[in-house]
Amino acid sequence: MQNSNHENFWESMPPLLPSVSIDCTILGFHDNQLKILLLRFKNTNSFALPGGFIDLNEDLQESAQRILKERTGLDNIYLEQFYVFGDKNRRDDKLQKKLMAASGLLLEDDHFLLKRFISIGYFALVDFTKTIPTPDFLSDSCEWYDIDKVPELIFDHNEMVKKALNHLRLGLDEKLIGFNLLPETFTMNELQSVYETILGEKIVRSNFQRKILGLDILQRIEKKMTGAANKAPYLYRFIGK
Template sequence: MKSLSQQNYIPQVSIDCVIFGYSEQQLQVLIPKINFKGDFWALPSGFVFQDEDMDNAAQRILRERTGIESIYLEQFKVFGRANRSSKAFLDKLIQQNFDKLGEKSASHATEYDWFTKRFLSVGYYALVDMNKVVPQKTDLDESIEWYGIHDLPQMIMDHEEIINEALKTLQSHIDEKINAFNLLPDTFTMKEVQDVYEAISGKSFVRTNFQKMILSLDVLERLEKKFTGAANKAPYLYRFRKD
């Protein structure tokens, strides 16, 4: 495998992906733990080839981490502060893993210089049905797991800020883009829709008012009732109208 500096990447441009799922009435975020000693958690990230569109690069990174092809994706912000650097994180990782990394060779020095330059990072958020995702580790990962939005591990660099910005953007998008349904299975109840909206917004809604609001959007198709053994009280199932 070629080193990062030898591959045909655009220099000093990266992509950081916030992959949102939903379960147990809260948003979840898919986060890998880096395969070195120490507490190093980072967003699924990658670089952009010279001949690759930015959105295609993000789709590639997401596909490698989730195992699914069709993913709802939004670019939301570029992170480019002048002091944005991975040097402090990488120095700490090297210090804690000197026995594994060994002496700094000339090739190591080249990679270190390449990786610790200031990078402009393009942030994307993705919305997925967790039931369809099979989290995929890369060679750099010790593990990759879902974490509740309120129970995140300590992230490297500015990755916690990136998650917070992704959440703020998603909160502003749920009415404008009507995209929260991408977190649900193909069919769902109205209560499940309300639970997702409440998890994203952090607010509670009156059931009758919420149902009227959602139905007024005219984006749902009502199906048969959900089988519960009590037909009269069973809720209707809905699906998002694709046309």
């Protein structure tokens, strides 16, 4: 954490698109819970969604993918724009300065980070088990939190989470995106659990199976050997159609 690092920090960044940031609501599924990936700024108790800026030579979508890769280690993440947050007072200069100062970065009053930004909200669904959460330069923690225990976040990030979840619920059946929260192969029970958690309601097993299997989007693989004293469940793989 030597000072030379700090001096170089901004200069080492590639040319960026001004005024625009990306913030990502990254969701995973574990222990029958929806989880969200949050950063904590160094030496503070301030939490935020993972985010970043757009390099001038990146398509918007590419930027979001890069940011996700940096925080999770994953390529080919399911990713979707859901809203642009553009209120003129959505950010808080004092807080911004404080957060940067906590990382040893002093911002001049005309620093670009203190200018107005709009933020494009992306939401991403990942296979929890495959992620390697990695803090960025400004944070000392990048961890999963239960979706119903999200702490207070900076700026308008709590609103972002709320909107992202709503977007997820609305698109769950329509876009068949629940699979992205599971590993390559999964049992029908696990899938049902994902649906129940996201929708917040119990589903009758037999009806759920009929519905999902009727969509012709799953390939049945083999039995899962559980070692339990009962029939082993089948494994399925999502094949789209």
